[in-house]
Amino acid sequence: xxxxxxxxxxxxxxxxxxxxxxxxxxxxxxxxxxxxxxxxxxxxxxxxxxxxxxxxxxxxxxxxxxxxxxxxxxxxxxxxxxxxxxxxxxxxxxxxxxxxxxxxxxxxxxxxxxxxxxxxxxxxxxxxxxxxxxxxxxxxxxxxxxxxxxxxxxxxxxxxxx
Amino acid sequence: xxxxxxxxxxxxxxxxxxxxxxxxxxxxxxxxxxxxxxxxxxxxxxxxxxxxxxxxxxxxxxxxxxxxxxxxxxxxxxxxxxxxxxxxxxxxxxxxxxxxxxxxxxxxxxxxxxxxxxxxxxxxxxxxxxxxxxxxxxxxxxxxxxxxxxxxxxxxxxxxxxxxxxxxxxxxxxxxxxxxxxxxxxxxxxxxxxxxxxxxxxxxxxxxxxxxxxxxxxxxxxxxxxxxxxxxxxxxxxxxxxxxxxxxxxxxxxxxxxxxxxxxxxxxxxxxxxxxxxxxxxxxxxxx
Numbered sequence: 001x002x003x004x005x006x007x008x009x010x011x012x013x014x015x016x017x018x019x020x021x022x023x024x025x026x027x028x029x030x031x032x033x034x035x036x037x038x039x040x041x042x043x044x045x046x047x048x049x050x051x052x053x054x055x056x057x058x059x060x061x062x063x064x065x066x067x068x069x070x071x072x073x074x075x076x077x078x079x080x081x082x083x084x085x086x087x088x089x090x091x092x093x094x095x096x097x098x099x100x101x102x103x104x105x106x107x108x109x110x111x112x113x114x115x116x117x118x119x120x121x122x123x124x125x126x127x128x129x130x131x132x133x134x135x136x137x138x139x140x141x142x143x144x145x146x147x148x149x150x151x152x153x154x155x156x157x158x159x160x161x162x
Numbered sequence: 163x164x165x166x167x168x169x170x171x172x173x174x175x176x177x178x179x180x181x182x183x184x185x186x187x188x189x190x191x192x193x194x195x196x197x198x199x200x201x202x203x204x205x206x207x208x209x210x211x212x213x214x215x216x217x218x219x220x221x222x223x224x225x226x227x228x229x230x231x232x233x234x235x236x237x238x239x240x241x242x243x244x245x246x247x248x249x250x251x252x253x254x255x256x257x258x259x260x261x262x263x264x265x266x267x268x269x270x271x272x273x274x275x276x277x278x279x280x281x282x283x284x285x286x287x288x289x290x291x292x293x294x295x296x297x298x299x300x301x302x303x304x305x306x307x308x309x310x311x312x313x314x315x316x317x318x319x320x321x322x323x324x325x326x327x328x329x330x331x332x333x334x335x336x337x338x339x340x341x342x343x344x345x346x347x348x349x350x351x352x353x354x355x356x357x358x359x360x361x362x363x364x365x366x367x368x369x370x371x372x373x374x375x376x377x378x379x380x381x382x383x384x385x386x387x388x389x390x391x392x393x394x395x396x397x398x399x400x401x402x403x404x405x406x407x408x409x410x411x412x413x414x415x416x417x418x419x420x421x422x423x424x425x426x427x428x429x430x431x432x433x434x435x436x437x438x439x440x441x442x443x444x445x446x447x448x449x450x
Contacts, residue, residue: 006208031197036189039205045357047219047364050212074217076366092365137215 004050004076004137005041008130011049013069016098017056020116021083025053027119035123046072051129053122054102057085057092063105070106076136078109078129082122087111166245166310173244173380181376182206184383188413191225196415210369218365221270226367228266233374235259240381249297256293256381260286263359263371270362271273277440278358281346284424287293288431289333295439299326300388304445313391318400320389325442327389331408332434337382339375343427354421383409436450 008144014022028035031041043049046069058066070079083101084090089100102108109132185206193200202208220226239255242248260282267279302305303322304315312319320327336343341350347358355361359369386408387401422430 003208003212006202007205007212009209034198034200036193036201037199039201039208041209043357045361047362048357048360048368050216067399072219074219076216141215 002134005130007024008050008126008133008138009041009043009048010051010053010126011046011069011073012053012055013066015054015056015058015062015066015086015102016092017083017085018116020054021086021114024116024119025055025082025122028122032136033123035076035126038127040126046070047074049073050077050133051126052077052079052106053082053126054079054086055082056116057089057095057098057100058102058105059099063099065088065104066105075142076133078133078136079106080110080125081108081127082112082125083117084113084115087113090115168239169244169246173240173377177240177380178373178376179238181373181378181380182210184379184409185376188409191410191413192266192417195413206372210372213364213369213372214366216365218363218367220367221272221362225266225269225362226271228368229363229374231337232259232266233370233377235262236374236377238382240377240384243309243381243384246308246313249300249307249309249312252309253293253297254410259291259374263374267359267362272362273357274361275359276316276354278346281355281424282359284428285336285343285346288428289336292333292435292439295435295443296323296326296330297322299439299443299446301340302443309388312388314393314420316393316424318390318392318397320435323389323442325438325445329434329438330385330389331411332438333431334382334386334408335412335415336431338379338412342415342419342422343431344416345421345427347423348421353388356409370448 012022012025020096026042027033028040044051052070052073054066070077080103081087085092087108089095089098093100094097099105106111110125110129112121114121117125175237183203186201186203189205190200190203204293218226235255236259239252239259242255243252264279264282264286267282270276297307300312300319300323303319304312306312339347339349341348344350345358347360363371383405384424386405387398389401390404391397391401
């Protein structure tokens with residue numbers, strides 16, 4: 001059962017990026033690189049995703065968002081920090097509004113350096129992430145017969161439906 | 163009787179295989195149209211098998227049950243169809259199954275899946291008249307709602323029902339969830355309402371939606387098949403060729419068009435139903 005390796009679905013979140021890395025992430029989907037060859041789909045939905053690609057550093061404004069997205073992803077999941085800002089804060093690390101790399105908020109599995117990270121290195125990072133994903137899945141099934149359904153309780157009222 | 167049970171069993175076991183293969187070919191052809199290499203042919207199966215090994219997150223316990231009902235009723239619909247049953251019953255069962263996915267999306271209580279569900283309801287309102295007109299068209303020509311009788315008519319039905327065929331093709335785009343009518347849920351990367359109706363489903367529940375979608379596609383191709391098959395023994399070949407050509411046409415449309423707003427999707431499909439479907443019926447009545 002190594003189908004995770006064959007269809008890693010991605011969600012991409014832009015933290016405080018300058019958009020350089022975002023453009024390179026999207027470049028991976030273009031005909032030149034075409035990551036869909038490997039079954040990679042850019043889902044844009046945390047509940048469908050296996051890999052969280054984060055570009056840019058985290059700050060006080062978006063730390064909750066990053067935490068939310070990470071929590072909404074079903075297990076097993078991995079996080080890839082794309083670009084030097086996401087790995088350590090980069091040249092913005094000293095700024096008063098920047099908290100630093102993504103690993104300040106959520107556990108990061110793969111760091112992809114570069115400013116901006118090149119599509120080749122992003123794909124390389126995703127390939128590494130897929131291996132870690134597979135390890136996590138194996139560990140999960142070993143540990144217990146996975147509770148396949150996770151119940152999350154959210155605020156349920158009609159007023160927050162729309 | 164034995165023959166119809168056989169075709170039901172074939173549908174239940176081969177339906178998802180054929181549907182998954184169609185989805186794989188679809189993704190491959192779409193990729194080539196966009197100048198990409200595209201995923202492997204078996205990619206939809208890899209996706210579903212992966213989803214089965216993942217955790218399923220449920221905001222509301224009942225949402226997964228609704229999706230299970232959706233899958234069961236799609237299989238029921240298709241089985242009725244391939245059994246050669248009553249076409250009206252098939253259409254009602256199809257509507258019921260769509261209601262279940264809408265209920266599932268609403269019960270998740272998230273903004274995105276609620277919008278997706280509302281759009282799905284709008285789509286149902288948009289395509290339902292044309293689907294009923296198709297059944298009525300079959301009845302007017304063959305004097306029967308029974309699919310076995312419809313299939314053994316002496317001439318291909320498309321000759322009598324060209325307007326209804328075109329109208330049905332128009333709303334088929336909606337049922338296949340293809341652009342420009344993929345307003346409630348899209349397979350493409352555009353993320354206007356995240357993933358619309360499927361936003362809140364993950365893991366094995368999402369896998370069920372995918373499998374139901376495969377079953378549904380095979381069944382819808384069966385509907386197209388009805389237009390081209392007649393009493394002649396070898397005519398099923400023509401039917402299958404027609405299905406393949408039509409599906410290819412749908413892929414072209416999917417890749418060549420942007421998403422409609424729901425207003426346009428809704429009004430255009432009713433206009434298509436009136437102009438193509440209803441006019442066709444009227445002419446049939448006048449000719450009689």
